[in-house]
Structure formats: C-alpha cells, structure tokens
Amino acid sequence: MGGIFPEKEKLDEIARWQGQIVDGFGVIGPEYVRHRLRRRQLDAWFEKQVKAARAGDLDVPAGSPFRQMLDHVDADGRPLSDRTTAVEVQNVIRPTIATARFAAFAAKALHENPAWREKIRTEALERGVTWDGPVAEAFAEEVRRYYPFVPLLPSVARTDFEHQGIEVKKGDRVLVDIYGSMRDPEYWDHPETFDPARFLETEMQHSEVFVPQGGADVNTGHRCPGEIIVVGLLALTVAELSVREWTVPPQDLDYSMSRLPALPADGVKLAGMSSPGR
Incomplete structure (x- = not known):
C-alpha cells in the first residue's frame, strides 16, 4: 500500500474505510457522518505511520510513494508536517x-x-x-x-465576481454544474x-x-x-x-x-x- 505494509485484516479495514469516505462525501445522513468519522480515524492512523517512519521505527522502501512523501519538501525547503504527509499518502491511494x-x-x-x-x-x-x-x-x-x-459540486465564492451578467458576492453559495x-x-x-x-x-x-x-x-x-x-x-x-x-x-x-x-x-x-x- 504505497510503501506501508499492515496485516491483511488491517489492510481490508483500511480499504473498507476508504470506500466509505468516497461513498459519503456528498450526501446528507448517516453516510456523511460515517464519512467524517472514517476520515478522522484514517488520518490519525496514517499520521501514526508517518511518525513511526520518521523515528526510524518503520522500514519504508526507497522509491515507494510513502518514502517520496516523507522526503518531500515545500517551496521553502521544509519537510511536510506529519498530518499533511499522512493526508497526501492517502491522496495517492484514494483515487x-x-x-x-x-x-x-x-x-x-x-x-x-x-x-x-x-x-x-x-x-x-x-x-x-x-x-x-x-x-x-x-x-x-x-x-x-x-x-x-x-x-455538481457546491462551493462558496471567495471574491466578488460577475459571470455571464450575474453578480456573485463573496460568501455566496455557488453550485458548479459538472454534468451540464x-x-x-x-x-x-x-x-x-x-x-x-x-x-x-x-x-x-x-x-x-x-x-x-x-x-x-x-x-x-x-x-x-x-x-x-x-x-x-x-x-x-x-x-x-x-x-x-x-x-x-x-x-x-x-x-x-x-x-x-x-x-x-x-x-x-x-x-x-x-x-x-x-
């Protein structure tokens, strides 16, 4: 899994939880509550793996996505935070x-x-x-x-703008018509x-x-x-x-x-x- 090797039972659980995150990201009801819970649980689990790897307690293969995330630096040459690294590793898996x-x-x-x-x-x-x-x-x-x-995708306008003669104010709710x-x-x-x-x-x-x-x-x-x-x-x-x-x-x-x-x-x-x- 990108350079992380949990036991099969944990791997199956992670796969199931990642699926639940995808399933509930845009719905109202129990699926969304489960989506939020699983995201917090997985962020915490992956952050734990990041901390273990950086402490030398976890062997991460060279060239693996996990190793690349661990070694990545931002525009100022600083390593990513443990939480950001945990999220980015999942951004490789979740697609x-x-x-x-x-x-x-x-x-x-x-x-x-x-x-x-x-x-x-x-x-x-x-x-x-x-x-x-x-x-x-x-x-x-x-x-x-x-x-x-x-x-469609819901969003909030970050600035005032005009689109096709319609004025949109900062903070207005905007729906992006993907299908249309x-x-x-x-x-x-x-x-x-x-x-x-x-x-x-x-x-x-x-x-x-x-x-x-x-x-x-x-x-x-x-x-x-x-x-x-x-x-x-x-x-x-x-x-x-x-x-x-x-x-x-x-x-x-x-x-x-x-x-x-x-x-x-x-x-x-x-x-x-x-x-x-x-």
Whole structure:
C-alpha cells in the first residue's frame, strides 16, 4: 500500500474505510457522518505511520510513494508536517478507490455499447496488452464525461465576481454544474450520445469544459491531482473487461442525479467472468 505494509485484516479495514469516505462525501445522513468519522480515524492512523517512519521505527522502501512523501519538501525547503504527509499518502491511494465507481459505469457502458466493447477487445488483442490503448483511453474519458460521478459540486465564492451578467458576492453559495458543463451542445457535438470517438485523436480531454474531476490547471486550479491515475486505471479496467466474456444478470442499472457520488442502483453485477481471451 504505497510503501506501508499492515496485516491483511488491517489492510481490508483500511480499504473498507476508504470506500466509505468516497461513498459519503456528498450526501446528507448517516453516510456523511460515517464519512467524517472514517476520515478522522484514517488520518490519525496514517499520521501514526508517518511518525513511526520518521523515528526510524518503520522500514519504508526507497522509491515507494510513502518514502517520496516523507522526503518531500515545500517551496521553502521544509519537510511536510506529519498530518499533511499522512493526508497526501492517502491522496495517492484514494483515487484507486474512487475509480471503482467509474468502473461500474464503464461496465454498464460496455454492456450497452457492444460495438465499442469489440473495438477495445480488438485493440488489446492486437497490442498484446491491456494498458495505454488509445481506444480504451477514449472510452474511459467518455465514461467520465457521460456518466455523473458527481453531477455538481457546491462551493462558496471567495471574491466578488460577475459571470455571464450575474453578480456573485463573496460568501455566496455557488453550485458548479459538472454534468451540464459536459452536456452543453455549444461545446459538445451530440452531447446526449455516448461516443468515445470524440476523444480519439483530439484534445477534448484537455478542454476547459471537460471537468469530471474539477477544472483548470491541476497545479493552480480546482482539479483533482489523481485524475491521471483514474484515467489510467479506468482504461485498464475497460480493456480487461473487453477481453473477457461475461453477462449482466437482471438488475437495476439506473442511477440518481441527486446522489453524490452517483452509482447505479444495484452497482453493476457481472456473471460468468472468463479468463482473458488473449
């Protein structure tokens, strides 16, 4: 786990808690309370590991993400605090947890778009690998555009500004329409159609209106620094699913636009998963 090696029981618990953090970050009710509790518990546990490593009581492999975080310094050349290091280590791990929701939508998309599933299968078989395939990556990007991992993001204005003739005052509540931005016909051709071709041999994934995980430059804007991890893992998942045989049993694949993060009602259950057909 990034250079930290707990017992299997603890590892399973951490994975479960990280999943609960992702599940409850944008809902009202018990899930959010659990989200806050798990975040505090995990921050404390990882901070304990940081303190142990810096005290020399924990062997951390060179080159591991954990070691890199421990050795990282800020712009003034100072090491990160124990708490910040603990949080940043989790920022490497948590994108892999969040990707599971995109993966569920990707399985739904493969089920509903068998022609694209065959294209990705052909690409993977021709290349002999299931990573770095441009068709699989384009499919992954279209999954992120088409399906609402987060339909919107709430925020608070930090300064007074005007947008499209509307005045916004500092402290006003603002809702960023993630889903609508990626369905705007002014910027997207046939936005209601699932079409990965829009990301093939184009730069649309770098467009300012493509904001599935935040917008602007990752170094200066509100954009998830784990985005590239998500895209890579999702493309790999799509390719792996495409080279295997499976069926989708009867289930509810609809999803609610009021749920943050969103997920098909029954998840996405696959049956009869075969070994890779390479």
